[in-house]
Amino acid sequence: MILDWLVVVLLVILSLTILLARDLFWVVASFITFGLVLTLAWSSLQAPDLALAEAAIGGGLMTLFLIDSLGFSDPEQTSSAGGFPITKLQGLTALGSMIVAVPLLRAFWAGGAVSPGLGPLVEQKIELSGVEHPVSAVLLNFRFFDTWFEMTVILLAIVALQTLRGRTPRGDSLPSGQSDQVLTWFARLLSPVLILFSVYLLWRGKHAPGGAFQSGVVLGAALSVLALTGYQDFLLRSPVVSRLVVTLGVVGFSGAGLFPLVLGGELAELPSGWAGDTILIVETMAALSTGMSIPYLLVALQVPKDKVQCEERTS
Amino acid sequence: MSSSALFGGTGIIIFLVGLLGTFSLPHLLKKIVCINVMGSGVFLVLAAVGNKDVGATNDPVPQAMILTGIVVAMASSVFALALARQIAHRSGFWLLPEDREKL
Amino acid sequence: MTVSEFFTIASLILGCFFFLAGTVGLLRLPDTLCRLHALTKADNLGLGFIVFALILQSQSVLESLRLLVIWLAALLTSSTASYLIGRHTLLSRDRKDSHL
């Protein structure tokens, strides 16, 4: 309980730091710490799956992207970035509008007993789902449709990022000059371990916290480490093949979703008896494509340095 | 106060802090960070809803929703980040034009 | 208090001391390289002692091994990361010097 209070107080303080700090570095640093503390909150709420995902995304991916953006931004601008509030009037209005917190908190606390939710129902049907871990059962069977379109969102995000580059990722925009011996050695050592770990997470998801997405993020980390240390060939050799790998997750979900129609079932009705195996195949495909997506995202974030449009800056 | 109530309330407060930041902070990177804070607030509320105190089985559905939500929110904020970076790169400012006039 | 409990507590206290010292060093020392020095002490020794304390309390060999692997992984990453930070610092310092 004391730990809970500590976590909660830290979370509020960190969110206020994000709001009030003038220096951009403090904002980003607080946000990263915020993500780590949030991991504690998830464990405290008995949600180890979330803790894993948060560690992978909040602690890993977003940190990477934010720090990268921090390095990208102009240091003079970052310190004078304009804090909160810009004007006194704005500050007062903002604080006044915090009054909405009262009904919101009241709604959460005083709204009467929280409903039992779907926990008992999931428990009752879990045997039919093909997996033993309840969260995986919900994600990959009961609410298969959500996860299917979650994968589509990732795919669309990658396509969306390409609009900003207008071309497929190429090696020249990756940070070069990093072919350092120590780093290369470390990458060689680390990436196989990471890949092994991602396979472990994937396999584990069937009966315990873990699963396709977490596994995919770890795989993505391994591939990103490789891409950043000079082994980016796998991204470049064939755009069509790497695109195919990226779409693998959506393709897997679509296949598993559509195939039952052939057998005369409903959309996304995983065949009984085969549900577990279908889920494993779909998860493997999803993990592979998530893993491939992350270096793709990383590369797509880079603004090609040689294409500075200075004319727009001056106008 | 049970830990559900505690974390749920915190989630709502964090959501509002993030909302405030998104609207009032001019710097684009800060705006995006604040949106992520907002999202974390919502997810905390959801997790608190799913966490049943002693005796009852935990509800996995909110957890699954959070997992989906985290990924979806991440995809959007990575895109927002890339867009903001490109705007900063091309205009020279991490600001929307209307905020640039204010500063 | 058994012997193992005594050693657990002692090494936990030692570990915390190193973490504290590392943090103070990170905040107070003048430049990047010195700070790195403080930080690696916290990682290596602090975490080492805490892992040692936990190993003393662990139930099985497998668990102890896992804890050991955690420490080794942290050692490996922190040394690589500090190497990179250090190299970057030196390189940018050189660059600054050549500017002057």
Added chain:
Amino acid sequence: MNAEVLLTAPLLGAIILWVTGSKKPLPVWAAVCVGTLFAGFGLGSELTEHGEPYRILLGGWQAPLGINLVVDGLTVFMVILTSLLGLFVGWYSLAFKHAGSSLFWPLWMGVWTGLNGVFLSGDLFNIYVMLELIALGSIALMVVEGHLKTQVAALRYLLAALVGSLTYLLGVALLYAEYGMLDYLSLGEVVEPGPRSSVAFGLMVSGLLLKTPLFPLHVWLPEAYSTPSPQTGALLSAIVGKASFYVLLRIWFQGCPAVPTPSLGRLLGTLGSVAIIWGSVLALRQRSLKRLVAYSSVAQLGYLFLIFPISASASGQPRWLEFAYTGTVYQLLAHALAKASMFLSAGIAVEAGGTDALSEVRGLAERRPVTVFTLAISGATLMGLPPSGGFTAKWLILKGALGVGQWWWALVLLIGGLLAAAYVFAVLRFAFDQRDEPEAVAEPTRSSEWAALSLALCSILLGLWLQEPMRLLVLGGIGINQ
């Protein structure tokens, strides 16, 4: 089988077009259009056979545990509308010389998937995922061409959309806390006004209002609709904003029918009226064609919100609500078709005239009679002239308003119509002006003009074809089960 095609055909299209680099989008586009149109009409006939709304159990799981699709009259109309837009806007893109990047195709197919998902899904959380899919895809569509101005507008829109959907999600979370389910039809049977459900409802509604948007949350809209390519502007104003409004309708009348109070309805109605008048006045003051069309969207969206105050006083008289409801859906459809057509025509006019300035439209009637004709027809729908779909819509809303004794909305409809006439004629006046020296300008293809014209004609056709749609729309739809 129909719903399945509607969901997966555009998705597979997106994947194929992206992997192959969409060098030849035509066959995939044609296949998706034909498939979804057939499926849309098939869904309609299936619904007529059933005689009442029905569910599709995804994965074979019944509602509270699984996600169910819900098919009723409104769904059928929305998916057919989306397919029509896909057909004509796609045709325009293929015919238009400067079609932009090849990424337009996979992104639009992705948005299309999300739209069909929103229209079919019966699950509040699934709707959140679909709304995010739509937002991400449509904002990427905006920046396909890569002008800085568009990118700024896109980021502003993205921030608004993210805030909107997170606010909506917080509402869903609170609703789940109280009732432990996400299926809106099942929720509709149990939700009662209470501190938690009212706040949850308020959050969901405000998130959706920000995304739709309703005055005064429309600040991001004009730039977002007017700066990207005409195809994207057309899609955004025609259907993307409408998806959020669609969810709002579902929640208001089916998800939490007991929660909204009459005063909340009146508030939305009033804001809608202000939007109608303020948006039209601003449209009238624009000096650029695309911005004029964008501001007219603010106004036309206002009409959609008149249903809420009418419904508040229509309890016990479902007939009037039925009128208001059909009118609103008609307004939604007619505006979508007409506005898409206007954006496409504006694109042609800009291409032919060289700039976006309204005064440069001068002489367009001589050079581009078809485009001017298209602008006139779609303008007629916006004004609400008979026999357009816009007229039917406004007439139905009027009937509903007068039926429940709220005559003041008639005034708003009248002023809105007059102002719309003013800004449409402002465009047409320039178009019929003589221009002395026709400059050498790019020549948009004839075919792209026909695409825009077809959309405008669809909006007229909607007004002529009333019996069947009305019967389908009230099939178990909103307002009937109360």
